[in-house]
Amino acid sequence: MVSTLNPDMAISVAYIIVAPFLGGLIVGLDRKITARMQNRIGPPIIQPFYDLIKLWGKEPFLASSFQPILAMGYFGFIFTGLILLAFRQDLLHIIFTLTLADICLIVAAYNSKSPYSNLGGRRELLSMLSYEPLMVLTAISVQVVTGTFLVKGIFEYGTPLLLLMPAAYVAQQLVLIIDMKKSPYDVAGSGHAHQELVRGVYTEFSGYTLALIELGHWTKLVFILSLISLFWAQNLIIGWALALLLWFIAIVADNIYPRLTWKSMLRTSWVLGFMLILANFIALAIWRVI
């Protein structure tokens, strides 16, 4: 079948290896574009790699003895999700794996002894709760359209999903904004140079544990962009263009909006996001019945 032929296998493996680095480059590009929007020069695009190597070499300070394993868990489970995605497995199961990774991060934040970290962990949990239902609903929409949860099914389906589920595509913007920790919804710990609760969920991480979290963050970014690119799985170049479009809009939003409250984040994603995807559903249902 489609997914286990040899050339595809090579591409999948290459994709898995390249993904974290690609993520770093995209983050670097993010900072450059943000800088340019702010009329500055900004750091070089490979800056995130310098950051990563520097972090790895810092003297290790731990908040608790579980921290390294939990940080590794965050990166590891996101990487597992990436592998599953590369091998075109079950979308819903992949999303649950992502939840697992996030829980590792949240538990690590709670496990540290600081109040900032504790509150950051709570906010991260609420963030996860804002974007995860949207991802689950999208997966369900995929199942309703293609008949299966398997990513393989999206490739085999014929019509690009964007044409059938445009509202779900729009809802992914929310997912991306919350995951990239961009304003208005960077309540759990912001990107560089924005502070929220000191560093929010990342407060007590330092040195190599923070390096692992950074790696995880990069991988997750590539992961979510890949998911969005599935909206035009028939031509992945167009798919990635769609994904990068949303990514760019997130950067613009970050430069325009202030940070909003977690309640606002929950409300927007649950009411607006949910409504969008459900409306899409109903439209699909009616169109199919007719």
Place this chain on the structure above:
Amino acid sequence: MNSEILISVAVILPILAGLILLIAGKGYRKVVVLPTALILAVTSILLMEERGFSWTPDPVIQTVVMGLDLLLLLYFLYVGFHNENVPVIGLTLIQALLVGYFEFTGGGHHGEPIMMVDGLSSILLLVINFIGSLVCIYAIGYMDEHEEHLDLERSRQPRFFLFLLLLLGAMNGLVSSNDVFWLYFFWEITTLCCYELIRHDGTEIANNNALRALWMGLVGGVALLGAIYIGNYALNTLSLATLIESSPSPLLYLAFALMAIAAFTKSAQLPFQSWLLGAMVAPTPVSALLHSSTMVNAGVYLVLRFAPAIQGTLLTYGIALVGIFTFMFTAIVALSQRFSKAILAYSTIGNLGLIIFCASMNTSLSYSAALILLMFHAMSKGLLFLCAGIIENRLHSRNIEDWEGLLAKLPITTGVMIIGIVSMFLPMFGVLLGKWAAVGVASSAPVFPSIVMITMMVIGSSATTLFWAKWLGKLIILPIREHRIKMEKVSIWYSISTLTILGLDIVASLGASYMVQHVVSIAVAPHYELAWSPGLLKLSTQLGSFMIIPLWIAMAAILFAGFLIHRYKGGNIVPAYLAGENVEGDPIAFRSTADTVVDYRVSGMFFDPDITEGKWNPWGTLVGILLNLIVLGLVII
């Protein structure tokens, strides 16, 4: 011949053991309970091997059963008058009338055969006898600690164990009965045990909650009797199997709808949820037994039993709607709960709602999803209740706000509890396999019910993730003054029970493929084609695949890699960031104005006043009543 002995043992042995213990006294608990537990567990395995048999006991026994039932009704009547409780009196009288009328007019014949153990029964038997027995073992240790605080003149434990064991026996009988009257009889015995166990401590609140459980259970009993009447009137039979296999008619659907209502009362679905929450006041083994392995599973068992008969009707969607709405509602209310057992209770009701939803959606995938959820939920929830009980006894507090930093105070118990919580909402364990399948069931349903169900399912599922993760975080918080983890003294009864259930859960999750192929399928096979193709690494259905073992492999790799990195890089544990105002040597204090030392405090997130029981319960109950009426009404369509 062999199988008949097995089933008799399963039903009678616990009752006998309980009576012996009542007479012999507290000192003989270990001697009586341990062998009973072992025998029951072994019996359930043997019964699974021998499944597919049926048996009709002697007419003498049938008369005995009828007599016992009347005695039971008399006792309920006494309870009602003694407590001046009108609902109890009224409902018991109705039941007595119905039973009496039935006996004197249509009586004399019975369902043929009376007892039948098929695939579904044997799965339930496994769950009841394994988890139930382990809870009894746990109770041996727990009740001593419990009574320590109460300063009783004479131990009430024999009475406690009598009803605990009686419950096991009655449940065994319930799931093996094909004669609907016997089913009703065992059903009412479980109501009796429920009442007696909830009011065990004898306080006023215990009495009140027990009475509420009693009258709600009696409502179920009346509904069951109604179903029996109608079934007998329509087909002149008392055999459950005949009722299910017969060709459908509105009258028969009415019978099934009434059975559904009975199931709702037993499984505490909306609007009957308050009795289960009230049952919290009972000692923990009661909550563990009632909420995970026995009583509440009677309700879902009944739905699983008659679901195949209502395939393709609107009734089936009506029942599913009650289940999924309960799931959503309880998940949201659980967010606001501060008491450990309340959270667990709401979670149980929600999961039962999910099981009823799956059972009632009536597809091959959903039926097997219901069974998967039933088994794994029983293990995980039982484990959680047991651990919660241990922690409560040690801390003397049920408020999870007081449960901070438990990982350092009670490492072993907290560790087991953490794994228990993880097993409820993370994809390495079977509960999530069931939930994944349930999502597939909701999304592959016909469009218009599907949209409502998907919405409720996603809302419920997100809320459950939130409250479990919240609680997990609480248990893991470390800002306490005791740095070093102390050795925890663990009672042997606690270790045996909790570690065995934990082991079973892990083994079952790892072997989920096997479970689906060999255990779940035996109940699904008679009615549907098996929807799963379980492989070694992943379980596939038409809708997708779920992988458990790869995630465990990933977890092992992560633990290994994390451990290696930690070893290589090292790292000292340093104080937290408190804006530079840390106090030397004290992890939770900081220096405030005038250099005074102040403890910092972060409280939990409980969403009040937006989500409170007081605000939401009336609405839930109202909608619940509405949905139940719809269920009855759908019979006409």
Place this chain on the structure above:
Amino acid sequence: MKTMTKARLKSPWVLHYDCGSCNGCDIEVLAALMPKFDAERFGIVNIGDPKQADILVVTGPANKRNHRVLKNLYDQMPEPKVVLAVGTCAATGGIFHNCPNTLGGVDKVIPVDVYVPGCAARPEQIVDGIVLALKKLEEKSEKKEVAK
């Protein structure tokens, strides 16, 4: 390992602490990060968390109330780290040097690597100071490498 040193020089994260300053130098420090002077092009990020910072930028004199906090923050920074004392007050106590509550410059409490004089110090000087601090960081990094 030259890569590590290069990475450390290319990615210095700053913790900015106001130690009793009049805020004049603080405004200049923040200005150094703004678009006109843009310290971020050197990879400098004002990270608020000592656990993740490499350079501690201090303004204002050390006094009896804040020396403890200063020491605490300095201790919470992992090696390799450098301290940049910005402004005259951080260097010697400046205009406050004889006040009864002042201990003097920041170097009375923690070891300082680079002094940036001025009242207030200019953003160009601050950026210059950071570049000097990076040189010091390089030395420390090399020493650690050899020692490791």
